[in-house]
Amino acid sequence: MRYSFVSKSPEDTLEFGIRLGKNLGPGDVVCLEGELGAGKTVLTIGIAEGLGIKTGVTSPTFTIINEYPGEIPLYHIDLYRLEDGDEFYYMGGEDLMYGQGVSVIEWASRAEGILPEDCLWISIKRLDESEDFRLIELTVTEKRRDLLERVSKSENTGY
């Protein structure tokens, strides 16, 4: 199942992140795809804010995993520098993903095979119409229909 929407600015992307963050819980895994500058970090900042995390979010490219404590902690993970899922496993990745927090994973396809079945996939693509426009698509399995509906509905209620 897929929900698509057009973000017209970084603020829109941030708001989508907040909306999503408010609907996530322990053990949720969000896989983010999008080229450099697409807005993956902005979206993650939104998710953190939605989860009620106040600490500033920075890029995990060099640290690989950034952990933000909170009522529901956030694990911001970037697998770009890893070879494959094994490396992530041997960092304790599986325990993180199935643990008490929300995981946001960039370059998640490197860990295919150890990702949970019901993770959420988000792709962010640039649109030709304007420098700032992005097509954001959220894809979920049938089991997560609820979440998709809540995230798409809260848009109309004028967040």
Added chain:
Amino acid sequence: MKILAIDTSSMVASAAVMDGQKLLAEYIVNHKRTHSEQLMPIIEKVLESSGTSIRDIDAIAVASGPGSFTGLRIGAATAKGLAHARGIKIVGVPTLDGLAFNLPHCQGIICPIMDARRNQVYTALYKWEAGGFYKLMPHCAIALSELLEELKRREERVVFLGDGVPVHRETIKEELGERAEFAPKNADRQRASSIAELALQALERGEGQDAEAFVPFYLRKSQAEREYDKKTKPEGSL
């Protein structure tokens, strides 16, 4: 012979002190996975409350796997640190052996299942026969469906235990019906005393390793193996 046993392979953190005569102390906590913070205080408690100094301990027993990656690392690192400092042996006891040993002299097949995620379980099959404890099927990480097929080929009743039970109970009941039974709450999760008892038996057989040599085992296929399987097996097969 006095041993300190620890099991942090799952959500449960447990430690026990046992000697050749009796179980002196045991601590089991199954609340939050904060083993890195809890394990040392738990060890301190079982030692202290049994009037044991770490200097009285002759060997360290540890649940060696499979299980949670981080949990096994914490257990192994702790066991290695203590054993190295004291110059004593480590006895690694497979986690599933320990779990199955929670049900001594049980009739039928004992089937510990640990949740290995994505509908997979870590499992093995055991049986008590004429006072002895036998392994009918070695440790493996397999799809629950594959395990149930294997069990359907056997006729006996099967007692399940472990943290895979709450995840898969309904499916197991549907597939095996009356033949499936589930261990009671006092016995269905990891207990360091089971690890301790099996370790004492292993020590009698002359087993045990130097701290440097001990490694936990994770029982999982590498990415390369998984990809190889994907290529060589048709879609949807096990």
